[in-house]
Amino acid sequence: MRWDALEEEPCSMARTIGVIGDRWTLLILRECFLRTRRFEGFQSALGITRHLLAERLKKLVRQGVLRRIPYQEAPKRHEYILTQKGLDLYPIMMAIVHWGDTHMVDTRGRPLLHEHRKCGKNFDPVMVCSECGEPLSAKEVHTHPGPGARSTPAIQAPEKPKARARRSAA
Amino acid sequence: MRWDALEEEPCSMARTIGVIGDRWTLLILRECFLRTRRFEGFQSALGITRHLLAERLKKLVRQGVLRRIPYQEAPKRHEYILTQKGLDLYPIMMAIVHWGDTHMVDTRGRPLLHEHRKCGKNFDPVMVCSECGEPLSAKEVHTHPGPGARSTPAIQAPEKPKARARRSAA
DNA sequence: TCTTTATAGTTCTAAAAACGAACTGTCAAT
DNA sequence: ATTGACAGTTCGTTTTTAGAACTATAAAGA
Incomplete structure (x- = not known):
């Protein structure tokens, strides 16, 4: 690809x-x-x-x-x-940092703390539903095709010749 | 590196x-x-x-x-x-998808919609502060060293000879 | 029985990308 | 006249990736 x-x-x-x-x-x-x-x-x-x-x-x-x-x-x-x-990439960055903070820290703890100016506290980023405000996890989410969907929602392999015609000649 | x-x-x-x-x-x-x-x-x-x-x-x-x-x-x-x-990578994935939905869709709109089972609605993921629940943006966050910080919070270049001795001699 | 198919890889060569170091060019300061 | 800061570009080498073929096991089919 x-x-x-x-x-x-x-x-x-x-x-x-x-x-x-x-x-x-x-x-x-x-x-x-x-x-x-x-x-x-x-x-x-x-x-x-x-x-x-x-x-x-x-x-x-x-x-x-x-x-x-x-x-x-x-x-x-x-x-x-x-x-x-x-700037809109910020949630991606924070999500990446937070995963590292959770799963990749050594014994000394996290390298960086994040303070939210509005409330003055050190925080973790939490991903919530824009509609109900509840935290999200993979299992609570169902996906379905949107207006920009093509027949295949996923990347498609390049037409796999399908490995046929093995016996056709020779 | x-x-x-x-x-x-x-x-x-x-x-x-x-x-x-x-x-x-x-x-x-x-x-x-x-x-x-x-x-x-x-x-x-x-x-x-x-x-x-x-x-x-x-x-x-x-x-x-x-x-x-x-x-x-x-x-x-x-x-x-x-x-x-x-599974904990889910927020990263959602943040990536959401950015793409916002900034990379073509005229036909987003390819995939996400439904939150709990509330039944199609949603966008929103990143909020774990302490006060307010949405986060880069400018409202201040970082400072945590317990796992080394002298340098960022990746360090390999020891740059630093080209000093500017006035010390010569 | 002999062949094909499905599955999950491994091996090999060629092409693409990344590395590393040196080089270019402009301007300020020494 | 030389050095240093800055922002790149160029070029030869090494590493990674692509692309295709090959291996192995077992079930299904002719």
Whole structure:
């Protein structure tokens, strides 16, 4: 499967994975949420090769997740900042962090605490139903096709030749 | 950076990315949540190469996200099912789907709708604060080091020689 | 019985992606 | 005139992934 094909899939998850579904991109986005904005900042925080970093930033800009904004002339320099589309990735980031906090911490406990300014407390992110406000879990959710569904809700294999015609000749 | 190094990072996000942060793994997990359990099921739904599929499944089992359970003897066959650790990935999956629903749909609308059995309505997942129940956004959250923090909360570049000695001598 | 099919992999080669290091270019400061 | 900060680009090597074929076990079919 070519990865740009992902964005054509009739599956919001596949499309999203096509945008942010690789390791460096996710780490770059983590840095964005930690207020990193410049090329050197990303590079030295992550240790990513400059080549890949340039490519990933370009892609995120192309996708509308980051905006490239000049912060000085002569020489032209730009910063990369999250668009609203990028800021909307926050729940994904928090969900990832929270899973790590729950299942991947060592004996010393979680590396980072999150304080909610509104209520002043350290919190965990909880995913709830927009309609009734109850916390969600996989088993309480039933999926069915929406208006954008194609015949197949999932990614389809490339037409599997079906391995027939084994005895047809020879 | 070697990818197994990610799991050593003092960052829950990096550690999680070390487990699920690649495209095929995320797609495999999507299939798991859609009730796929067997090798051939994953392979034909995704079009992933058998080689990679075998490797990814092995890794997810090693990480405790999937359990490999025999469903017949002679020949020995196994199913891959989500552990609790795996089921706990649900908020990540939903957050990814929701972002795609919001930002990546074409004109026809979202491919899949989600119904909350408890309240019977189609819903969107919303991430809220565990303490006050208010929806979260990036700007309302302040992070600070937790007990598992090392000096550096972020991934550190490999020791950058730092190019100092700017005025000290020479 | 001999062949095909279903299932779950493994093995092999070629192609693609990532790594790592060096290089380019602009400007400010020394 | 040289060095350093910054933001990349280029290039040769290594690692990963793709794609196809092959192995193995057992049931079903001709």
